[in-house]
Amino acid sequence: MDFSFSEEESLFRENLREFLQKELRPLVGKIDREGIPREFVKKASSLGIWAMTASQDVGGQGAGFLLSTIASEEIARADFSMATAVYFLLESGWGYVLDRYGSKSLREAVLPKVISGDWFLGVASTEPTGGSDVAGIRTLATRRDRKFVLNGQKIYISGVLEAYNWGGGHLTLAKTNPEAGHRGISMFFVPTSTQGIEISKIENMGRMGISTGTMRYVNAEVPEGNLVGELNRGFYYAMDGFNHARVLVAGACIGAAEAILEMGLEYVKQREVFSTKLKDFEAIAFEAAELKTRLEMAKLLNYKAAWMMDREPNSDETAMLAAMSKLTAPQVAFDIAKSVMMWMGAYGYSKDALVEMGFRGIVSYLVGAEGAMNVMKLIISRRLFKD
Ligand SMILES: Cc1cc2nc3c(=O)[nH]c(=O)nc-3n(C[C@H](O)[C@H](O)[C@H](O)COP(=O)(O)OP(=O)(O)OC[C@H]3O[C@@H](n4cnc5c(N)ncnc54)[C@H](O)[C@@H]3O)c2cc1C
Structure with missing residues (x-):
């Protein structure tokens, strides 16, 4: 058993800490009041930290989760309001999912923009009827021509405003076979700018620098290419x-x-x-x-x-x-x-x-x-x- 970090891991932490203590730590109060500055997100992208687990063919680092965990610790050390850490972990965790299961064209369409700090990527699972029982979601995705049409509602979703204002969207769970329980759920990348999506903000107690909100889908159409992986495997x-x-x-x-x-x-x-x-x-x-x-x-x-x-x-x-x-x-x-x-x-x-x-x-x-x-x-x- 060896409790030490590799040279690469130690250097990564050291460099990241130096950058974050200089560029992020002085912003914490401002982030809590006004949100994560876009300039910071763009600047930090030069370190390759957004969606850092994504593969190199889409511009990611192909980093492992130990390295990503080190980054998560360091980001929250600098911004302990947690807002920037939430931003980071959503990109890394859900960027990993898109990278692992998404088609080549979907990965290429979304991940480079997330990695460059231009787009936000989150997850939309929770619904007003509850978050813990993921299999119990009610949002429906119905196939029509070469599209899926979404109807339903999500709530307490992180990054709704960032995705709306900056671009990007959420890996969204919807029922594609409502009789099949958890085996009838699919995952889609749904850009927040999609017609038929209404968003609203929820005022939270903390981590004010990143928005939380609702999304209502009223006949919101996404191309079938936005299906992540296989149907009913979401x-x-x-x-x-x-x-x-x-x-x-x-x-x-x-x-x-x-x-x-x-x-x-x-x-x-x-x-x-x-x-x-x-x-x-x-x-x-x-x-x-x-x-x-x-x-x-x-x-x-x-x-x-x-x-x-x-x-x-x-x-x-x-x-x-x-x-x-x-x-x-x-x-x-x-x-x-x-x-x-x-x-x-x-x-x-x-x-x-x-x-x-x-x-x-x-x-x-x-x-x-x-x-x-x-x-x-x-x-x-x-x-x-x-x-
Ligand atoms: C700040 C914030 C950001 C969030 N961002 C996102 C996001 O980006 N995307 C997203 O999809 N969701 C998001 N969520 C929602 C989050 O995933 C849910 O809050 C969580 O899954 C719990 O669901 P719920 O709040 O509906 O509580 P419920 O599922 O209604 O649970 C209520 C309580 O019951 C308990 N409980 C549930 N099941 C059991 C059981 N079997 N046995 C005993 N006790 C049980 C729970 O522990 C909890 O205390 C966010 C939540 C917060 C607070």
């Missing part, structure tokens, strides 16, 4: 995408938690109360020790999940490890953000301290984005009790 592609995205989500939570913990440690080293530095109160020092230990545990678990993604992307064990990571990292990150806020007292509650921004962003991964906590437990327990 559920399986989506599960593959969710597994991969969960590792990146965990990476993002870990990166944000690391940045917030560092801020907290700096604070307790300086702040004096009752003529004593906060760090010298055992109540605080022990709490810091415990949080750091839990963070390290979450990190190791996630590296193992990412490592498995690169070796056995579709094994049950990999899916279980991804679920374990998604179950663990957001909770650790939440606890770190909460404790650091407490250590900082009133300052922690103010916008000046920036911690509350991270806190709000991390909560999105506790409540549901990329799968709710109980669904992670469902995946893990099913494997535990599988004969």
Whole structure:
């Protein structure tokens, strides 16, 4: 067993951290208020980080998930509001799905634009009737001539405004054989500019820099070439995408938690109360020790999940490890953000301290984005009790 990173991985992290601390970190407050600046997305594309898992023939790096996880950590370390990390992980996780299952012409039409930072790529699965039960979606895609006609509604979809304003779209799940349950779902690339799509924004608690919204499809037509992979296989592609995205989500939570913990440690080293530095109160020092230990545990678990993604992307064990990571990292990150806020007292509650921004962003991964906590437990327990 070897716990060290390769030279390539270490260099990648080092260079990315240097770039992000210079180009992204100073923007965090602005991103939370006004959104991710397009210029940043374009600039960062020179590093090849958008959809970095995509193959080289479409301009990607063909990067593995361990490298992509490192990027996810670093991006969230710099922008711990999580907005840029969400942008990154959607491109990487769903870019991987499109690259793996999409036709050559669809990959060539979409991925180069995502990689160059011109287009946004997301996923549209959740519907007003629920997100956890993916097989229960109701949006219909009906074949007509050489097109599919979509009718239905999606909700809580990340990046609706970015895809609308900048270009791009979502890998969208729709029923193509409503009687066949999860075996009757297909995946389509649906450009948000498609006629017949109405979008609206949902005001969220956090990660304000990236939009979340609804999409209603009223006879929205997409060419049959926008079908990803085979008809009625969309559920399986989506599960593959969710597994991969969960590792990146965990990476993002870990990166944000690391940045917030560092801020907290700096604070307790300086702040004096009752003529004593906060760090010298055992109540605080022990709490810091415990949080750091839990963070390290979450990190190791996630590296193992990412490592498995690169070796056995579709094994049950990999899916279980991804679920374990998604179950663990957001909770650790939440606890770190909460404790650091407490250590900082009133300052922690103010916008000046920036911690509350991270806190709000991390909560999105506790409540549901990329799968709710109980669904992670469902995946893990099913494997535990599988004969
Ligand atoms: C900020 C944000 C961004 C998002 N972005 C996207 C996106 O880009 N694309 C997209 O498709 N979706 C997106 N989502 C939606 C997300 O995928 C869903 O929130 C998630 O799948 C849960 O669905 P739900 O919110 O409808 O909750 P429900 O499915 O209604 O679940 C509600 C509660 O019930 C629990 N529960 C569910 N099933 C079980 C069970 N079997 N046993 C016990 N408890 C259970 C869940 O843990 C949860 O606590 C986003 C969500 C958020 C918060």
